[in-house]
Amino acid sequence: MTLTEDIARAREAGDFAEVAAKVPLMAAMGIGVSVNDGTLLATMAFSEPLIGNFAIRALHGGTLGALLESAAAFELMWTHSVERIPRVVGITVEYLRSGKAVETFARAEVVRAGRRVANVHAWAWQDDIARPIAAAHARFLV
């Protein structure tokens, strides 16, 4: 089965776990995707290699960039009929709080999807959704 077929089937079934597992970086970093009550949630399990500062046991900022971009891309695949993994043309990541050595969640919202470009906002948090640790604006070609 091609990835395009996987994506179409995932959208129909509301289950993107298999597509996420086929993205090598996401599988390697422990980033999974689930859809609950129509809302897509990306989850990054904690593991030691994700640490960027071991003196304060904080996540590497780059791990949050990867999580936010993944959440944004999958939100776009879930809510819009894109056939491929959307190609990112730019991302702005803002770091709001240091990430602790625990599981991290991310959600995204498509701000606008045109015929060529989609703008997606994503945010990440750990124990309290009201206290985001990072946010991003991503621009994709669709």
Next chain:
Amino acid sequence: MSPADHAERLARLDRSFAKAIPFNAWLGLETVDFGDGEVTLRLPHDPKLVGDPTTGVLHGGVITAAMDAACGASVFLALHTPRRIATLDLRVDYLRPSEPGRDVFCRCRCHKVTKQVAFTEGWAFHDTQEDSIARVVGTFMVFDGTSTSVLADGITKPGDA
């Protein structure tokens, strides 16, 4: 700095920065050159870093992560005393897709340090900076007090502090 000093500091920078920071080590980053407020890292090709299995193109997050690391290192190299820093924001423009199976070089420089904020810019490329695959602009918070980072060991000269 003599070539021998430069090589020794490069090796120390690589050990303390690329190898001792877990996620940098996981990415496989290597420090290939440095200067005053400037650093070049190599991101060796690794199949686990791919973002689109149909094309073999790297995941954008990998470039973002490597650029975050390189820009942060350039700030450390611009500060003449080791201080704790934190990324405020990072903007990455993906100018063209990476070529499957190839190493990526990330070159960043810190062009301005104020009392509390440092400004950086950088490029990711396969062969030359003129033919970049990504361009980045990043700002960093610079805190008072000494760094707790292992990087501090890599940037101070033998006999310093």
